[in-house]
Amino acid sequence: MTTETERRQRAVGVASEQLRKAILAGKCHPCGCLHQTVSALTETEVGRKELASILKETRDVLVAKEYDCLGCPVCYPALASNVVGDALPEAAQQLAACPTDSPIERVGWPPLPGDYHVIRYGAPVAVCTLNSADLAGRLAGDPPQGLAIVGTLHTENLGIERIIRNVMANPSIRFLVLCGEDTRQSIGHLPGQSLKSLFAKGVDDHGRIREAQGKRPVLKNLTADIVSVFLQQVELVSLIGEMHEEAIKGQIAAAQARDPGPLCGAATTSRIEMISATEPRRLVIDPAGFFVVYPDASRQRLIVEHYTVAGVLDSVVVGSTPAAVYTEVIERHLLTRLDHAAYLGRELGLAERSLLTGERYVQDRAPGEPGATSQEACGCESHTGDVPGSCETMPAPRMTRDRS
Numbered sequence: 001m002t003t004e005t006e007r008r009q010r011a012v013g014v015a016s017e018q019l020r021k022a023i024l025a026g027k028c029h030p031c032g033c034l035h036q037t038v039s040a041l042t043e044t045e046v047g048r049k050e051l052a053s054i055l056k057e058t059r060d061v062l063v064a065k066e067y068d069c070l071g072c073p074v075c076y077p078a079l080a081s082n083v084v085g086d087a088l089p090e091a092a093q094q095l096a097a098c099p100t101d102s103p104i105e106r107v108g109w110p111p112l113p114g115d116y117h118v119i120r121y122g123a124p125v126a127v128c129t130l131n132s133a134d135l136a137g138r139l140a141g142d143p144p145q146g147l148a149i150v151g152t153l154h155t156e157n158l159g160i161e162r163i164i165r166n167v168m169a170n171p172s173i174r175f176l177v178l179c180g181e182d183t184r185q186s187i188g189h190l191p192g193q194s195l196k197s198l199f200a201k202g203v204d205d206h207g208r209i210r211e212a213q214g215k216r217p218v219l220k221n222l223t224a225d226i227v228s229v230f231l232q233q234v235e236l237v238s239l240i241g242e243m244h245e246e247a248i249k250g251q252i253a254a255a256q257a258r259d260p261g262p263l264c265g266a267a268t269t270s271r272i273e274m275i276s277a278t279e280p281r282r283l284v285i286d287p288a289g290f291f292v293v294y295p296d297a298s299r300q301r302l303i304v305e306h307y308t309v310a311g312v313l314d315s316v317v318v319g320s321t322p323a324a325v326y327t328e329v330i331e332r333h334l335l336t337r338l339d340h341a342a343y344l345g346r347e348l349g350l351a352e353r354s355l356l357t358g359e360r361y362v363q364d365r366a367p368g369e370p371g372a373t374s375q376e377a378c379g380c381e382s383h384t385g386d387v388p389g390s391c392e393t394m395p396a397p398r399m400t401r402d403r404s
């Protein structure tokens with residue numbers, strides 16, 4: 001039976017050893033974990049007595065904080081803090097919160113950076129693969145339609161806080177699928193079980209997730225009200241341990257099928273501008289000239305003829321893919337306007353489809369040049385497509401658009 005004194009001595013020994021390792025590890029000196037562990041331990045009785053000397057040595061190597069936490073699988077200051085908190089209940093409260101500050105939100109979505117892949121803002125499902133980074137990468141590589149964002153989670157405090165803030169910044173997200181491995185790390189994090197407990201039991205008055213088994217399941221940077229709104233916004237689909245993409249995709253599809261739509265009155269702080277697109281009202285001619293696009297089915301090639309605004313052919317670009325052709329066009333400065341580039345990209349895509357399917361290809365009109373208003377665009381009735389010179393005022397060679 002170990003006595004209280006023996007437990008204390010052992011905790012002091014282990015904590016000193018771990019802090020010594022942090023002193024020797026340059027990566028720890030600008031890390032928020034070490035900064036705040038030192039602050040928290042200094043507030044404890046053992047920190048003012050037996051650990052005072054090693055804490056002073058540690059303070060001496062600290063440099064200006066450069067990051068909150070590197071998320072190292074073995075974190076020396078966290079281990080020091082854990083062993084003291086476990087052995088000395090009176091110190092546990094001071095050491096309970098993860099030794100990190102709240103990160104600063106940026107404009108746009110997601111507001112907080114993290115280990116995730118953004119897929120689509122308007123989709124209803126977020127997926128957390130816990131410690132399985134490969135699984136997140138595979139889902140992002142072939143994302144199902146309902147997937148908005150997929151990422152990992154390594155800590156049951158700051159990591160969960162980031163998920164909550166990033167999800168709440170997007171009212172379209174109504175489901176959180178939890179999957180992948182929830183392995184207990186050497187410093188004691190158990191994020192999957194903690195997140196599941198959050199949905200089942202909520203938080204207590206100190207922000208601690210009830211019945212969470214991780215070492216520091218404290219959401220110190222979120223109020224209970226914010227957590228409550230998050231729990232209303234999102235339904236948890238728990239598949240902890242599931243590693244098969246197809247099973248996860250099946251759950252994403254099932255969730256999407258019962259998507260209730262964006263949360264009304266969501267208290268989002270993100271400033272995402274929703275813009276209703278309108279048709280361009282008038283054609284603005286590119287001073288670099290215009291294009292005639294056609295697919296050459298016999299050679300399986302895309303061909304783009306470039307004409308000056310005077311209607312003089314000056315180059316022909318030939319390639320097997322839209323990317324090859326438009327890259328060449330851009331590098332040779334054959335266009336100068338973004339709307340013209342978008343138009344060319346769309347036409348090349350349609351021409352490529354014609355090569356692949358045998359469908360007839362007809363080059364479309366240029367943006368802002370609806371057929372009914374072609375006279376308005378350049379003052380002649382023959383003006384169609386990306387051919388600003390095909391009128392009396394700007395003579396151009398006559399062209400047949402249907403070259404398929």
Ligand code: SF4
Pocket residue numbers: 022025027028029031032033034069070071072074075076077078
């Ligand atoms: S996470 Fe821990 S071990 Fe890693 S750099 Fe920060 S203090 Fe050091």
